[in-house]
Amino acid sequence: MRHSISDTSTLILDRRSISPERFSGRRVHREIVEQVLQHGTWAPNHGLTQPWRFHVFMDDAATRLMGQLSSAYRAHAGEKAMESKAEKIRARGERCNAIVALGLAHDAEGRFPLWEDQAALAACVQNMYLMCTAHGIGGFWSTPGFLSHPEALSVLGHEDGVHGMGLFYMGYPEGEWPAKGHRKPLEYVTRWTTE
Numbered sequence: 001m002r003h004s005i006s007d008t009s010t011l012i013l014d015r016r017s018i019s020p021e022r023f024s025g026r027r028v029h030r031e032i033v034e035q036v037l038q039h040g041t042w043a044p045n046h047g048l049t050q051p052w053r054f055h056v057f058m059d060d061a062a063t064r065l066m067g068q069l070s071s072a073y074r075a076h077a078g079e080k081a082m083e084s085k086a087e088k089i090r091a092r093g094e095r096c097n098a099i100v101a102l103g104l105a106h107d108a109e110g111r112f113p114l115w116e117d118q119a120a121l122a123a124c125v126q127n128m129y130l131m132c133t134a135h136g137i138g139g140f141w142s143t144p145g146f147l148s149h150p151e152a153l154s155v156l157g158h159e160d161g162v163h164g165m166g167l168f169y170m171g172y173p174e175g176e177w178p179a180k181g182h183r184k185p186l187e188y189v190t191r192w193t194t195e
């Protein structure tokens with residue numbers, strides 16, 4: 001055995017999506033964000049395309065980002081915009097000082113289909129979640145529709161050719177770490193062929 005099965009299992013099962021509303025406001029340091037992203041990049045990726053791109057917004061920039069995204073939400077939702085939701089988006093920038101805009105750099109002329117780079121990015125995010133969990137930091141991958149509004153794209157500032165893949169919020173949860181979630185038993189999602 002190369003690693004503790006018990007520790008590995010506990011880490012995986014302990015991982016939870018923890019929304020910024022549940023963050024305490026304690027600051028996440030840049031060194032930790034770097035470590036989380038660094039480990040994200042060790043995810044499997046077909047052909048070493050390394051399609052992940054990160055735009056990190058920290059501290060005042062995180063607050064500013066969420067204020068601007070609140071405005072992008074209003075523009076996107078138009079008459080259906082809800083004040084409570086706009087306020088929720090804005091307030092996330094006060095609760096959370098480390099927000100990563102996730103991007104995908106896919107070469108459409110390249111050797112591999114889009115879904116493989118998307119799968120690699122998702123594996124990268126899982127690594128990020130696990131590193132966060134090890135630190136006692138909650139991660140939250142969020143992909144609301146308004147992020148595709150031109151106003152949002154402009155503030156997210158992805159480079160040309162990089163497709164937005166949502167936001168990853170990082171923050172220490174207030175109080176207890178959330179309880180274990182739910183999953184279908186393995187027999188509902190697995191078929192075995194043995195002969």
Ligand SMILES: Cc1cc2nc3c(=O)[nH]c(=O)nc-3n(C[C@H](O)[C@H](O)[C@H](O)COP(=O)(O)O)c2cc1C
Nearest residue numbers: 015016017018019122140141142143144166181182
């Ligand atoms: C690609 C992707 C996009 C997601 N986007 C959102 C989102 O926009 N809003 C949200 O509340 N959760 C989002 N989630 C988190 C899921 O809601 C969460 O993973 C699910 O509820 C299971 O909870 P757990 O991560 O704590 O196990 C997303 C997860 C993935 C993988």
